[in-house]
Amino acid sequence: MAEPQAPLTRLLVADDSKVNRQLLARSLELQGHSVECAENGRVALELLRRDTFDLLLLDIEMPEMDGFQVLEQLTGTPQLRDLPVIVTSSLEGMANIVRCIELGAEDYLHKPVNAVLLKARIGASLEKKRLRDQQKELVRRFATSEVAQDLEQSGFALGGRNLRGTVMFSDIRGFTALVESQPPQETIELLNTYYALMFEAINGHGGVVNQMIGDGLMAIFGAPLPLSDHGAAAVRAALGMVEMVERLNAERSGLGKASIRIGVGIATGEMVAGYTGTRQRATYTCIGDTVNLAARLEEHTKTAQRTILIDPATCVSLGGRIPVELLGPVALRGKALPVEVYAVVS
Structure with a gap:
């Protein structure tokens, strides 16, 4: 031949x-x-x-x-x-x-x-x-298409720049117990399907997934490429994620498998975004109080028993276009003062 x-x-x-x-x-x-x-x-x-x-x-x-x-x-x-x-x-x-x-x-x-x-x-x-x-x-x-485009346009350089954007953290509730109840191959298959759906929802609204750790992910809206109305885009992406999970659960239910639930925290504000690490191994990420706040809001979804929690700045950016419910001031870990927390009504 x-x-x-x-x-x-x-x-x-x-x-x-x-x-x-x-x-x-x-x-x-x-x-x-x-x-x-x-x-x-x-x-x-x-x-x-x-x-x-x-x-x-x-x-x-x-x-x-x-x-x-x-x-x-x-x-x-x-x-x-x-x-x-x-x-x-x-x-x-x-x-x-x-x-x-x-x-x-x-x-x-x-x-x-x-x-x-x-x-x-x-x-x-x-x-x-x-x-x-x-x-x-x-x-x-x-890398995501946005990071790849940024590298082609601007080249690679360690360091960051100040910008205003929106950060999202999300993870699967009760994931450890789920892992213990099924074979490893099923867990890998679930994560692959889960991430494919989450990427579709996030990328579809202009977000960039920059970290995946176990069942958790972090996404940025407004960097590395500018994004108008990034706060609303992040909330719409979160609602899309919830809808994707509901569809996945309907499929899993038909196969006799346990449903999954997610928690999402979103915060808007100033941050420093750029490439961190070394020239041999680097990642695109962002740091700052906004990032920490989004992570704490995601943690608080477990206590509040709500799926999507947002901070006041993100709430203001919605301009009433998406219904929210004020949960009141909450003392979040690592924050000196209580933060007004809002739950997105899905």
Whole structure:
């Protein structure tokens, strides 16, 4: 049985000389690449924005838009700035080479280009791109789409920034007893289903789940990407979570399995959000009194026997759009003064 062939790599050649384009394209096709050509920088950019390529071979001296201008455009375009670029030019001088490298080019080869050297440089550039693509895929797989987007737009840097947002904590009530009453495989299956449903409810309202510990989770609304009306979004997400759990319980009841209940605490206010840890291992999170308050409200759902508890700031943000019930001032662990607590009426 024949082994499946690797997909062709797609290369774009940008050169104003028709002869150079044809010769280079023919040589690259013989090496097993799929090649398209552009007669100047403007056309090359149009093709790059319309289609997907693995590497760009770029001349510098071209009409309408030269190679330097193309490199500047690529650097300023998030979806194109990681595209490998090998400059092939007859321009002499170290200053031109340095400028191309500073603008993001992988390499600079003088014309006439040595075919063996070009093949080696293309191979090395494609391997670097493959590793970068793998890294991006890992980020997309193990981080939320919002965190992945923030990393692509802003890059990675330890530290945080002050912002106003909403924090949610949630966990399953009586989870320890549930774990003791069933096989481990059933517990894993339950958690996988539970988290899939909770992620759907939270992400559907613009929230970002940034921590999962056992049966508990923490979510942020308003970071890393801005979110208007983040307080109401968090409460709507919590109501969606409760509805998801009710549907899950109906299914579990039909299978003769125990129902589950959740408790949700939500607080709105100032916090510091960013990446914490080391450059080798970091996570996106937020810290501050707002975070602590949300955690304490989630704890208090057990005492109050209510599913969703919110603080005054979140209540104000609702503007009466979602019914709530004032439970009165409550002395929460770690808080010097009692906090007015509201229960969301679901």
